[in-house]
Amino acid sequence: MFKKSLLLFIALTLISCHATKSPIVTTKKTASKNTTYSPRSKKTSTTKPKSRNEVIESTSRTVVTNDIVSNYVVQYKDIAISNMKTYGIPASIILAQGILESGAGRGRLAEHANNHFGIKCHADWKGDSVKHDDDARQECFRKYNKAAESFKDHALFLTTRGRYAALFELDKDDYKAWAKGLRKAGYATDPKYPDKLISYIERYDLGQYDAQVLGTRFVPADNQNSRAVNISSRNDDYYEVQKGDTLYSISKKYNVLVEDLKQKNKLSDNTLSIGQKLRIN
Template sequence: MNRIIIILCVGLLVFSCKSKKGIVTRKTNDASKQVETKQVDKHVATKTYANNTERYIDLHKATAQQEMNLYGIPASITLAQGILESGSGNGRLSVEANNHFGIKCHGWTGKKIYHDDDAKQECFRKYKDAKYSFRDHSLFLTERKRYSKLFKLKKEDYRGWAKGLKAAGYATDRKYPQKLISLIERYKLYKFDKEVLGDSYVKYESTIVNEAVTYTVVKGDTLYSISKRYNISVEKLQNINGLPDAALSVGQVLVVKPSSKN
């Protein structure tokens, strides 16, 4: 009897040790995974940008280039429109509906969001992910006849595309082309077109000699900071743009270098 009791005790002791060892191993694996996840999160969190626009470009440049490959719309134009229409991703439609281009319902059968625009509480499309908004933007341009002339332009001709969008009725803002061009040139968005086109890329040369150079005002800008950027006096900047004082507003387009005609 004593021998049986001793065998049972030894067996219980061995089983207990194995169980504890198994628990320790699982804890170690879980801890390793947690540390790895924290390192990834830390890498994302510590990546800094000069402003929200640069962050927006970094987040969506690959999607814009993919759309360019599939539908032939310059990535520079897509990104500039996204920046302008969504407020660099901070507008209500982009935050709550992943709608980066302000596309309204127009028979849309998916989820919707209502937002004040030209009229109160207009219907806008709502997407599960921002990438679907970029795809819908591509389809919106390629499937409507009024934008067909755009696709006859060279992909490098972002200026022509910007002006063509306004001419086709994409936006009512008469300065819409200048705003797009200003964003493309300020953030060098044309480099994403070049990456897609590769060796076939040919730098677009404007047919207008010495076109006016414009700048779109962003938060924190002053006449002094803009004048320093473009090596022009504050007084001359005011005279060119007919500014009575130093007041500026976000989104305002300033001429920083007049065209040869003016």
């Protein structure tokens, strides 16, 4: 019995010694399928209303956005205000012409010659010039070192030429009359020129700069129809003068002649006072 037990012990020992050892497997650490990666963070863009495109066509055809036009106004409004004070040209007209003639600063003449008002050389021009197709091929246009020189030359151009003299008899806040007067005096050949200027003035509230110089209250074009007129409820034939009113603006509002207003109200001159009641009919 002892021998059998001994033999059994020896056999088990031999089997244990020849048993295969478990292999050690070295694996390259990889991310599991469930691993969450952090990609490079993207900047969150704030949604901005789309700018409206429009084509400005004068000395060149230029596509701009309303933001570009607004920035142009901000950039040159101080020069326009200064020129209005010095030369008597409404700032609204200066800016509107600048927008139209220069393509809001993006037109070829503005970019290559700092010419913001499409002024041609003419016989008296002694400065630099560039050639540009306009009414005819390769016409001569004035070239300036900087935009401010163009704004000043525009003022001198209007104030020193007799054909524009009638403009300076108009009220400084009557941009519609100035726009039509420029076309009539021959500044542009485009029959829609006045409408284009008026459109820019009203869309971009350029009249506010005229009001700033004149010390009057600015009323945006959208509110013109709702402006408080304060006509007597008992008699619609009378109008109460508001701040900023002139005989000319009132005459245009009611389609009557300035002289008729003066005669009906026994006025010896064009002086008005706020709150004064004028007979219209």
